[in-house]
Amino acid sequence: MAVGELDIKNLTKHGRIKLSDIKDVKDFWENNPLWTGESEFDPGSMEFFEEHRSVYMSDCFGGRFDIRFLPPPSKGSQQKKILDLGCGIGFWVSEFSLRGLNNLYAADLTEAALEITKRRLEIYEGSAILTIQNAENLTFDDETFSHINCQGVIHHTPNTEKTISEIARVLESEGTASISVYYRNSILRLWPILRFIAWPLAFFGGGLKGRGRESIFKIKDVDQIVRLYDGFDNPIGKSYTKDEFIKMLIPHFEVQETYLHFFPARSIPFKIPQAFHRWLDRNLGFMIYATLKKK
Numbered sequence: 267m268a269v270g271e272l273d274i275k276n277l278t279k280h281g282r283i284k285l286s287d288i289k290d291v292k293d294f295w296e297n298n299p300l301w302t303g304e305s306e307f308d309p310g311s312m313e314f315f316e317e318h319r320s321v322y323m324s325d326c327f328g329g330r331f332d333i334r335f336l337p338p339p340s341k342g343s344q345q346k347k348i349l350d351l352g353c354g355i356g357f358w359v360s361e362f363s364l365r366g367l368n369n370l371y372a373a374d375l376t377e378a379a380l381e382i383t384k385r386r387l388e389i390y391e392g393s394a395i396l397t398i399q400n401a402e403n404l405t406f407d408d409e410t411f412s413h414i415n416c417q418g419v420i421h422h423t424p425n426t427e428k429t430i431s432e433i434a435r436v437l438e439s440e441g442t443a444s445i446s447v448y449y450r451n452s453i454l455r456l457w458p459i460l461r462f463i464a465w466p467l468a469f470f471g472g473g474l475k476g477r478g479r480e481s482i483f484k485i486k487d488v489d490q491i492v493r494l495y496d497g498f499d500n501p502i503g504k505s506y507t508k509d510e511f512i513k514m515l516i517p518h519f520e521v522q523e524t525y526l527h528f529f530p531a532r533s534i535p536f537k538i539p540q541a542f543h544r545w546l547d548r549n550l551g552f553m554i555y556a557t558l559k560k561k
Contacts, residue, residue, distance in 0.1 A: 288375075291502055294499055295376045298496075300496075304477060310386075312389055328543050328544035328547030332525075334555075335358075349372075349413070350416075352418070352422075353383050353396075355386065360392050363387065364392065370395070375398070384396060401429045402423055408435055409438040409439065409441075410436045413443065415443070416444070418447070421492075421503060421505065422496075426504065427514055430515060433445070434518035442559050443558040445556050446556070449508070449511075449552055450488075450505040451550055457491070461486065467483055468484050472534055478497060479498065489505075508554060512524070515558060519560055520558065520561055521556055521558060526549065526550070526551030526554055526555070529547045
């Protein structure tokens with residue numbers, strides 16, 4: 267799939283081909299907030315958030331929070347205005363608050379996400395201004411923020427390039443950002459061969475719990491695997507090579523660093539050594555992250 271194209275191969279559970287738009291994206295995430303359908307705990311409960319944080323730290327960072335996600339320190343007495351765009355259920359804005367950052371904003375396309383984020387901030391005694399936003403058409407003024415955090419969001423939008431340009435627009439001159447997308451790593455590139463190895467894992471219980479993803483290892487089409495990761499009815503999920511990702515970013519940003527994270531060990535039906543998990547996370551991660559400075 268070419269960069270920026272809509273995922274016209276997405277299939278509904280009834281087998282119909284549909285062209286997904288932002289309303290489809292909103293409807294899906296409104297009814298399927300992150301981590302719901304996977305956790306047995308009530309969304310918004312302390313147990314729900316503690317479980318999510320534990321799994322996120324393990325599967326997304328190999329057990330160690332990466333400080334490269336944090337905004338650069340403020341210069342002088344001026345306080346950074348920070349936006350967590352596509353906040354989901356509030357992991358990032360909560361972690362920023364726990365680490366002493368303030369002047370925080372959290373934005374999402376759905377009311378469901380903001381309700382859960384609000385509850386998360388209450389439980390962890392954090393603070394942020396919450397706002398409904400369509401990342402393709404932000405309502406913020408030009409140059410509003412010093413730093414924007416946007417993790418695992420823009421690969422769910424119909425017009426990914428438009429979202430990147432909006433992020434740049436609302437960043438102040440020489441403002442910074444951290445953006446990530448699903449990475450078409452060597453496992454996905456070699457999936458036509460590797461899927462025959464993955465089938466035994468599925469037989470012994472490998473896969474992802476809930477949201478209709480239990481048979482993800484049996485899927486042949488890589489684009490469908492990427493889409494299916496967030497749920498069977500997820501309308502859009504795209505993955506990019508490093509070159510494709512950078513090509514989208516460079517019209518607006520100086521790319522200071524890229525790196526990998528996220529190897530979902532919970533999808534494997536046996537425990538792997540933590541040191542090996544960290545190696546997989548750094549070298550075969552399914553997310554590519556970019557540290558950016560606005561041009």
